[in-house]
């Protein structure tokens with residue numbers, strides 16, 4: 041995947057649609073604080089944030105309080121003076137610039153008449169609509185042509201985008217290329233001509249009627265069940281054809297489904313418009329599915345209808361269009377969605393959190409059962425799974441009358457293709473029990489990770505008060521062992537001291553300030569580097585710094601949200617994440633140069649990101665850091681100089697502390713290496729050839745002292 045980039049005035053993506061690689065460039069907008077509208081794809085060299093569009097639901101702001109980045113070490117770019125002043129404010133630049141370019145984009149008046157390519161000349165009449173990018177007018181033919189429909193129709197829709205507009209920095213809008221690739225696709229308006237007239241890029245296409253948003257709005261903001269079922273069936277047929285051509289739409293919502301022109305034979309026919317966020321799910325040359333990735337600060341789409349995966353910055357695939365369709369249908373039926381009404385800086389984050397927290401039962405309360413079934417099916421799809429469109433369509437088959445003339449929306453697509461395949465009698469009973477991809481709830485799950493590892497002498501202290509910590513450390517030093525890992529549970533420290541760290545000297549500090557910069561910088565000057573850290577619930581932080589590490593430079597950041605953007609920036613500078621923790625809702629991330637890793641990726645989610653971790657493992661990455669606050673868990677996975685495939689890693693998810701599992705492992709001569717309580721930071725590193733990370737989402741579920749003592753007895757006898 042190409043790197044993420046930020047910028048100002050480029051939004052739509054001028055890529056060669058035959059080149060799947062180029063399709064991956066997207067706007068960078070901090071997800072957790074992103075507002076309402078969307079980012080669009082962009083040009084490879086100087087991509088820019090995609091500003092908000094029409095903004096139904098409002099536009100969000102970006103804010104990041106109290107975020108500090110410090111850098112230190114003996115590496116080439118060490119500049120402590122600069123570092124001290126370096127208060128990073130991430131993200132709000134983009135939104136400010138968005139406002140600027142919107143102003144700029146609307147400078148010149150639209151022409152009275154237009155003619156592009158070999159089109160007839162059209163006179164601009166009333167405005168049909170306006171988006172964040174284009175203005176759409178009725179064009180009435182004044183010279184040339186003769187038809188009532190088609191390429192020289194009497195009335196067409198003209199979509200105008202100013203050459204200085206957000207999507208045109210690199211030439212014609214990206215959407216043009218998608219239309220070229222998809223023209224004639226079932227359910228899309230035909231585009232007949234495109235070209236530049238004066239300051240405007242102009243698409244000449246079929247004139248359509250009102251959008252589903254308009255229809256919903258003029259029908260007391262709710263649509264009858266039968267109509268929504270027909271919309272479900274027809275939109276699935278359209279998406280099936282769209283997906284068959286290798287694209288995902290990326291912005292499914294009521295505003296982007298239009299009916300045919302009123303009073304015409306097509307007034308009950310559904311169309312899908314606005315291809316500016318479309319991207320490829322299939323590589324044209326290889327025919328393979330595009331690669332999975334997660335870039336947590338990338339957001340594409342419309343906040344209200346976006347899939348959870350889109351919120352979390354995962355590469356778009358067919359499942360995302362279907363999840364957005366599910367939200368669209370439920371919105372049309374019920375008139376609102378539970379995540380409407382959020383405002384403020386972190387609207388996008390709150391909406392995503394609410395989507396995750398709303399069960400299908402709750403979301404589809406009072407909806408006929410097919411809607412819930414549909415939602416459940418599409419939110420449990422794998423990244424590269426081929427949707428079973430027939431089965432999805434068949435869910436709704438009993439919701440509308442058999443007489444075609446009485447149906448509120450035509451379902452030609454389903455009937456035409458479906459009859460051939462016997463779709464409407466599709467066997468729903470072959471439903472296999474599916475493995476859920478979104479696992480657990482954020483309050484009751486343990487996650488255990490096993491990694492093979494060389495045994496080494498270690499000592500463990502649990503339930504350590506601030507005062508006792510010093511004694512343990514001194515004793516360890518006398519015995520030649522150093523702290524390799526620290527954690528906190530209920531404001532007590534857990535410390536692992538290890539003979540195999542390679543450290544030559546070590547210092548630590550407990551401070552009421554989370555990662556106190558004065559002390560850290562003092563130690564950096566003496567060539568100590570942060571080797572472990574933990575934040576307690578009371579806000580105290582324990583930082584351990586060591587000499588004898590391979591690191592040559594280090595940087596850390598304290599942030600209110602998971603600072604992916606900063607991590608991404610630091611990756612490009614050669615730093616990799618070497619420690620991570622949280623204290624309350626603050627994240628503390630430490631990145632170092634010259635660690636033993638080669639590359640890293642992030643998995644960030646509200647629940648355990650099972651699929652993402654599996655995909656990363658398949659690509660040779662292994663979990664090397666994990667931390668969580670009450671909302672989210674973050675995993676850093678690293679590829680190391682040693683081939684990562686050489687050592688296995690697996691996770692276990694249980695609702696109780698996995699003592700039985702650990703016992704079984706012990707019998708098989710596999711030993712616990714570390715225990716990590718994610719919700720809330722409890723890390724133990726124990727001797728053995730296996731590494732166990734136990735993550736507990738709820739403090740109440742942390743292992744009792746007794747079970748830990750039993751575990752330790754088991755380990756060390």
Ligand SMILES: Nc1ncnc2c1ncn2[C@@H]1O[C@H](COP(=O)(O)OP(=O)(O)OP(=O)(O)O)[C@@H](O)[C@H]1O
Nearest residue numbers: 093094168169170171172173174176197247248314
């Ligand atoms: N072919 C058409 N016929 C009639 N109306 C249209 C047509 N295409 C678009 N419109 C109207 O114009 C509006 C804006 O169009 P469109 O969504 O393509 O613009 P956009 O600038 O790309 O929007 P967005 O900000 O959502 O990306 C649509 O919501 C619709 O109401």
